[in-house]
Amino acid sequence: MAAMHPGAIAYINGQYVPVEEAKISIMTHAFNYGTGLFEGIRGYYNAEEDNVLIFRLPEHVERLTRNAKVLCMDIPEDSAAIEEICVQLVRRSGFKEGVYIRPILYKSQESLGPTVLGIDSSLCCYVIKLGDYCDTESGLDVAVSSWRRLSDNAIPTRLKSTGSYINSSLAASEAKSAGFHEAIFLREDGSVAEGSAMNLFVVQDGKLITTPVNADILVGITRNTVMQLAREVFGLEVVERSIARTELYTSDELFFCGTGAQVAPVRSVDRRLIGNGQTGEITKKLQDLYFEVVQGKVPEYRHWCRPVY
Ligand SMILES: Cc1ncc(COP(=O)(O)O)c(C=O)c1O
Structure with missing residues (x-):
C-alpha cells in the first residue's frame, strides 16, 4: 500500500522512523483509556527565506509538559529535547511547505485498569504537511451544539488530552x-465555551x-497571540x-482562532448572520497581521518563529 503521508517522519521509542512504521500495541493504556496529551503545532513556509518557521514552539511544549502533571506523567525527554525533536522531524522529512507537528505524551504501558498512577509514559511525535484546516476566507456557518462542553471537574479541557476529543468529535460531527x-460549545451553565477545536472572539x-x-476551554496559544496583537499593535481593548x-x-x-483554524471569520450562528455577513473590519486586520506574523514577516514578533533549516 502506498504511504498516506510520503516522507513524513515520526519519533517513537527514542527513534526516528517513517510514519507508517510508528506503531503501538492495542494493549497500550492510552489507546484503551484516552490517557494521552498532545499538541498541534504549525510550521509555515517562508518562500523568501526558503525555510519552515515553527510558530511558538516553546509555548506549545510548555503547555504539554505543564499539563502532564495532571496525568502524573514522567518522561525522559525535557522541554528542550521535545523542541529539538519537533525541529528534527521537519528537517528529516525535508518538507518545505506548511507542516503540522503532533507531539503526544501517552501512557505507554500495556496495562489494564483506569488510573493515572504508576503507569509508564512515553513521548511520540509526527509531522505531516498541512494547509488550511478550515476556510479562512468566506466566513463559516456555525451552530450552537446540543453537546455540552466537558467541565474541568470531569475531563479538564485545559489539558489537550486525547480522550477529551470525543466531546469535540461529537459536536463537530453533529454540526457538519x-x-x-x-x-460552538456551551458549558453546563449555558454560557459559551469555544468551538470544537478552536477558541472564539x-x-x-x-x-x-x-x-x-x-470557562472550560483549552487555553489556546493562538488566543494568546490574538490578544497580544490586538492590544500591542492595534491598541484594542480585550476583555476576558x-x-x-x-x-x-x-x-x-x-x-x-486556533493553530489549526488560524484566524477564521464566522459568517453566521444558527442561521443568524453576524453583522452583514461579511468579514468584519477588526477580524480582517487581525487575520492579515496573524498571517504575516506566523510567516516571520513582522520583526517585533519574529522571536515566535523558529527556523527549521
Ligand atoms: C478544543 C480546542 N480549543 C482551542 C484550541 C486552540 O488552541 P491553540 O491556539 O493553542 O492551537 C484547540 C487546538 O487547536 C482545541 O483543540
Whole structure:
C-alpha cells in the first residue's frame, strides 16, 4: 500500500522512523483509556527565506509538559529535547511547505485498569504537511451544539488530552451533518465555551471579548497571540469574560482562532448572520497581521518563529 503521508517522519521509542512504521500495541493504556496529551503545532513556509518557521514552539511544549502533571506523567525527554525533536522531524522529512507537528505524551504501558498512577509514559511525535484546516476566507456557518462542553471537574479541557476529543468529535460531527461548518460549545451553565477545536472572539463596539481561562476551554496559544496583537499593535481593548449564547447572535463580528483554524471569520450562528455577513473590519486586520506574523514577516514578533533549516 502506498504511504498516506510520503516522507513524513515520526519519533517513537527514542527513534526516528517513517510514519507508517510508528506503531503501538492495542494493549497500550492510552489507546484503551484516552490517557494521552498532545499538541498541534504549525510550521509555515517562508518562500523568501526558503525555510519552515515553527510558530511558538516553546509555548506549545510548555503547555504539554505543564499539563502532564495532571496525568502524573514522567518522561525522559525535557522541554528542550521535545523542541529539538519537533525541529528534527521537519528537517528529516525535508518538507518545505506548511507542516503540522503532533507531539503526544501517552501512557505507554500495556496495562489494564483506569488510573493515572504508576503507569509508564512515553513521548511520540509526527509531522505531516498541512494547509488550511478550515476556510479562512468566506466566513463559516456555525451552530450552537446540543453537546455540552466537558467541565474541568470531569475531563479538564485545559489539558489537550486525547480522550477529551470525543466531546469535540461529537459536536463537530453533529454540526457538519446538519450542514454547518463548525460547532460552538456551551458549558453546563449555558454560557459559551469555544468551538470544537478552536477558541472564539466576539467583537462588540470595537472591543474584543473572549471566554476566560476557567470557562472550560483549552487555553489556546493562538488566543494568546490574538490578544497580544490586538492590544500591542492595534491598541484594542480585550476583555476576558463569560459570554452568553445570545451575544453570539448580536455580535458585530465573530471569529475562531486556533493553530489549526488560524484566524477564521464566522459568517453566521444558527442561521443568524453576524453583522452583514461579511468579514468584519477588526477580524480582517487581525487575520492579515496573524498571517504575516506566523510567516516571520513582522520583526517585533519574529522571536515566535523558529527556523527549521
Ligand atoms: C478544543 C480546542 N480549543 C482551542 C484550541 C486552540 O488552541 P491553540 O491556539 O493553542 O492551537 C484547540 C487546538 O487547536 C482545541 O483543540
